[in-house]
């Protein structure tokens with residue numbers, strides 16, 4: 001089986017590529033990635049020489065190129081992760097999100113439809129999405145697979161749109177699709193514009209740790225390797241046409257999470273307890289910031305037998321260890337463009 005994984009050089013994609021390349025040596029895995037600021041082939045150094053792995057550099061927005069690689073390689077299945085993924089960047093440049101997340105997804109759907117020519121017996125288009133499409137919750141309740149879409153940021157609106165297109169191609173043309181909507185991921189290889197790796201980097205360097213508003217926003221967190229195993233379960237065992245919510249049953253207020261991270265870092269770095277908490281700095285809240293996300297994962301747990309393998313405390317400790325053991329990775333990704341992005345975002 002030839003599987004095209006898009007966005008495989010990114011945070012989640014690299015863990016999915018590694019899992020599929022190593023667990024299924026009989027599959028040919030093609031990783032298509034544009035290598036934007038968020039894509040990094042260093043994430044895949046350990047598997048790049050495997051005989052069942054091929055990297056293709058390219059842009060999913062480029063329709064001619066996408067049609068060509070489908071014609072050339074005749075992929076059997078697609079696992080689509082390539083996206084512009086950062087909410088703050090979507091507020092400053094929404095059109096980049098429309099192009100990659102909406103147009104790029106449609107280009108892939110069209111190429112799959114053209115290549116598979118109505119013979120869908122062994123085909124699958126699996127679209128990886130986010131719980132942010134559901135909007136925000138109050139103090140109680142959880143997102144289920146039936147929750148109505150209500151996106152609030154340009155990022156979540158673009159992902160919601162792409163989810164709708166994927167389902168529309170299933171309903172209209174019969175393309176076999178699956179969609180999963182996952183909560184916030186954390187773990188190794190996470191680009192340090194996102195809350196947890198940004199805080200780890202700043203705490204390590206004794207720099208202020210920015211927290212939006214009063215840190216009251218609540219998110220559910222899942223260790224990235226557990227998201228990869230969930231994608232494996234949905235890919236192999238999920239029902240065609242179905243949606244699966246994926247989460248860690250692990251809700252944290254941002255401020256409580258940052259305090260836990262500060263204490264974990266103090267312990268790992270041999271600092272006196274309380275040192276890092278002094279770095280916490282509240283900054284102007286993000287526009288349209290959703291208050292609370294919580295995800296009901298009972299469908300994937302009950303129907304596909306998936307569950308997270310680590311607790312949040314274990315996953316966070318593993319994550320901190322990884323960043324402390326990989327200073328070169330962090331140094332590479334925080335040089336250049338990252339510096340100007342950071343200045344603009346937090347030092348306004």
Ligand code: NAD
Nearest residue numbers: 007009010011012034035036038039059060082083085185
């Ligand atoms: P990421 O930003 O780390 O990686 C995205 C990857 O896509 C990068 O390697 C980038 O180079 C590539 N890419 C971007 N634009 C491209 C284009 N036009 N053509 C080809 N490649 C392109 O993102 P991530 O956090 O790994 O997220 C992966 C997917 O999972 C996204 O679809 C995202 O919406 C979804 N998701 C993320 C989270 C999360 O917490 N990070 C949670 C749920 C769902």
